[in-house]
Amino acid sequence: MKSFYFFISVNVLTLMSCVSHKSIVSQEDIDALDSLVKNQRFQIHSDWLYPQASIALQQVLNSGILQGGNNANSISLIGNPNFIRISGDSISSYLPYYGERRMQVDYGGRDSTIEFEGLVKNYKVEKNKDHSYTISFEAKSKMEGFKVFIELTPTLKSDVTISGNSRSSINYIGNVKPLDE
Template sequence: MKTKVLLLFTAIAVMSCGSHSKKTVSQAQSQQLDDLMANKSFEIVSDWASPLATSSLNSVANAGLMGPGSNAGHINLIGNSNYLRIEGDSVSAYLPYFGERQMGGGYDSDNGNIQFEGVPEDYEISQDEQTKRYEISFKIRRKAENFTVRAILMPNLSSTFNVNSSQRFPIRYQGKVSKISKEE
């Protein structure tokens, strides 16, 4: 009897290890992303920011100055205004920045946020036919600061994008892609 129970338990364990759930994407979501990309009019609103967790940022986190659910490497942005928009051949962004500035900055009105607007350089968009995800990359300049952005948009309308700057440590944002909201 013990042998049968052990054999049954082993068989269940092996089968459960072999089967994992695969996230399914609805055809409607995938088509919505294709339409947004074809129209070149969409925005990404981020729920999370992931800055480079330096010793200074860890000190801030250890002092208890991060919001609920946040730590030095993963900061909750829900409720904070932010966006990355692409409209035709123009891009604009207003993104809260958490991290260290390497140089420059001065007394600008951006309050330390990442902000830019204009026609980017080296704008490229490609789609992986197998995964149906889109990859967008571009460079843009604001005053004395240069930004390089690389975004990945998934068929389930989730997104992740990295912002590298000439004056700041890199940061990654995670959120959702959608039509541009008319509220501003």
């Protein structure tokens, strides 16, 4: 009988420890994000990028060319310049790119970043039940078109997914802040 109670208590503790923990956000955080998205004046700075892993990319990146702590699945951007700026209907970006290119490579390999500047097309904003926002739009660089999907949370965390016409999709995780005047 003691083993039965022990078994039950271990199972209850296991189930309780597996319950997901939701972060509590204040109404002030929710209002700040609402204002940020409504004004369309914000900047995203990413700390990590997650390339779409393929066997070829994994072999190259795991060959030792990356600094410690990085691998083919996740690369730290801390200390590296990167941004996405949205100001009204204008956008600019400078994001490092690790992944496979299919075509349209600039001569000399100078097109190793995702850079676009200009007007956004098909800008859509959707507020989710958890008070986060999903923003999607299209943007163009000199040689390529991109579809961009951004998720912003009330804790001012960002999750950006970009897919290009001639590149594998890539994901950036970071923070969002208001755009300085």
